[in-house]
Amino acid sequence: MYGLINKAVEGLVRSKFGDSAWDRIRARAGLPDEPFISMEQYDDKSTYDLVAAASAELGAPAEAxxxxxxxxxxxxxxxxxxxxxxxxxxxxxxxxxxxxxxxxxxxxxxxxxxxxxxxxxxxxxxxxxxxxxxxxxxxxxxxxxxxxxxxxxxxxxxxxxxxxxxxxxxxxxxxxxxxxxxxxxxxxxx
Ligand code: HEM
Structure with a gap:
């Protein structure tokens, strides 16, 4: 999916849980520490991995x-x-x-x-x-x-x-x- 989606996931995590939560989630998802580019296409897996990592780090179900x-x-x-x-x-x-x-x-x-x-x-x-x-x-x-x-x-x-x-x-x-x-x-x- 386009980077706009992952960028928004990042925005949600940073605004609700802080920058350090985002750093942990990004690292757990195995994604490099670089900005997402809205117009670039990323493997859907990167988005699913981010959701799974957020679920593990925040202790909330992926559905939530x-x-x-x-x-x-x-x-x-x-x-x-x-x-x-x-x-x-x-x-x-x-x-x-x-x-x-x-x-x-x-x-x-x-x-x-x-x-x-x-x-x-x-x-x-x-x-x-x-x-x-x-x-x-x-x-x-x-x-x-x-x-x-x-x-x-x-x-x-x-x-x-x-x-x-x-x-x-x-x-x-x-x-x-x-x-x-x-x-x-x-x-x-x-
Ligand atoms: C102007 C606002 C919106 C923009 C710019 C936008 C853009 C996008 C983009 C870039 C994707 C990723 C798909 C890809 O890269 O192939 C996407 C997926 C999606 N969009 Fe929108 N969208 C908007 C509003 C909405 C709204 C209001 C809904 C409400 C139902 C919606 C439902 C979805 C869903 C469910 C997906 C996930 C992909 C899937 O189900 O296969 N979008 N959208």
Whole structure:
């Protein structure tokens, strides 16, 4: 994946746990002490190794690290120069989720070798929907859960989510789906 991802993992660890925690995690993951370059492609393994090392150093399950990272990503990308892309994707949670593929297609203009996941929305009502998530990468459903948390905050709604693994059948690819429902957060007008 592009270095932007590992850079964000670094940003999350440094801001929440300090520079020395980051040094230990980076060393445990066997990565050199040099800055990640956003536009350079890194082996996916480096990201999985970072998550595993963070899990070991911080004593938290990898799923919790991924979920926290997902939340952080929605803020980090806005601050790292991609706020326009985020704004263009929608003004409400359901609109944004429907536009995720289009948003990553725009991201591809900046990161031409991007291999993004793909999403589909089904069973939509005024306050609920099912988000289907397809990726060739394994084990990242908790990341999407964190992204949904972060998007809930962005749009001022409290989101309840239930994750379901769908196995492949009748020509349908195996994937994770998220059954979401939301309501306005107390104290907001959204
Ligand atoms: C403007 C904001 C965003 C940017 C710049 C961005 C960019 C990226 C980049 C660079 C990757 C790594 C893929 C690769 O290098 O091949 C990625 C992966 C991913 N993105 Fe985004 N993204 C953004 C917002 C989002 C949002 C809001 C979601 C919410 C669902 C999302 C979901 C994902 C997921 C789940 C992956 C992991 C890869 C996979 O599942 O295969 N992204 N994105």
């Amino acid at each position: 690290i991924l979920r926290e990272f997902g939340r952080y990503w929605t803020v980090y990308t806005a601050e790292a120069g991609y706020s326009e892309l985020l704004r263009g994707a929608g003004k409400s949670l359901p609109e944004f989720l429907r536009n995720l593929n289009q948003m990553h297609t725009r991201v591809k203009l900046v990161f031409p070798h991007l291999a993004p996941p793909s999403f589909a929305v089904s069973e939509e009502t005024a306050t609920s929907l099912t988000l289907h998530y397809y990726s060739h990468r394994a084990g990242l459903a908790p990341l999407v859960e964190g992204l949904i948390d972060g998007l809930g905050e962005r749009f001022g709604v409290a989101v309840e989510s239930r994750t379901e693994r769908i196995e492949s059948s009748n020509g349908q690819a195996a994937h994770d789906c998220f059954h979401l429902s939301w309501k306005p957060r107390v104290g907001t007008s959204a």
